[in-house]
Amino acid sequence: MQTVLTLVGWLLWGVLPIGKQASVPHPFHVGVVEINHNAGEATLEVQCKLFTDDFEDALSKVYKRKADLIAPAYHTSMDTLVQHYLKTHLSIQVNGKIMLANYLGFEQEREAVYVYLEIEKAPALIEKATVETSLLYDLYDDQVNLIHFSTQNKRKSAKLDYPAKAAQLEF
DSSP: OHHHHHHHHHHHHTTSOOOSOSOOOOSOOEEEEEEEEETTTTEEEEEEEEEHHHHHHHHHHHHTSOOOSSOGGGHHHHHHHHHHHHHHHEEEEETTEEEOEEEEEEEEETTEEEEEEEEESOOSSOOEEEEEEOTTTTTOTTOEEEEEEEETTEEEEEEEETTOOEEEEEO
16 A cells, blocks of 8 residues: 555656745655666666655765755756766666766756766667666665666566665566
8 A cells, every 4th residue: 555655646746736845745755767768879868856855865964965956056066966876876787788877967846856867878679677776775764766667669667665776677
C-alpha cells in the first residue's frame, strides 16, 4: 500500500500547483532517474528528478556547507556540488561497459530539481544496462529511486528501495 501511495504522490507532484515554496513537507522520499537512448545522436540523455529540499539537505550533509539550489546567485557554486554528487552517486553500464556521463547542469522547478547528464558514444544496440544509484541514501533510509530506461522503442523500469543500489535491465 505504501508503494502505491508513493507512486501516486510522485505522479501528482508535477501536476498540483503548489507555488514557489521549496520546502513543502512530504511523507515520502523518492527520486527518478530517466535515461533515453538517442540512437541517431549515439547518446544517452539522463535526467534525475529529486525533491529540492531533500537534495539540498543531502548536499549540505555530504559537503558540510549550506546548499541553496533555488537562489540564482548560488547557481554556479551549486553546479560544482551537484556535479560531484551525481558523479559519486550514479553510474550507468551499457552492455557491460561503464559509461562516462557529462554533466550538463541543473534547474529547479516547483519542488523539484532536475539534473541533466549526457553520455556520448552510446552503442547503437543496447542489450542490457545496469544502473547503480544511491541518490539521497546518505540522508534517508526509506529512500526509493525509480529508474526508467528507454531504447529501441522499449521502456524498462525498476524500483530501488534503500539500501538496494543496482537495477539490471535487459532489452
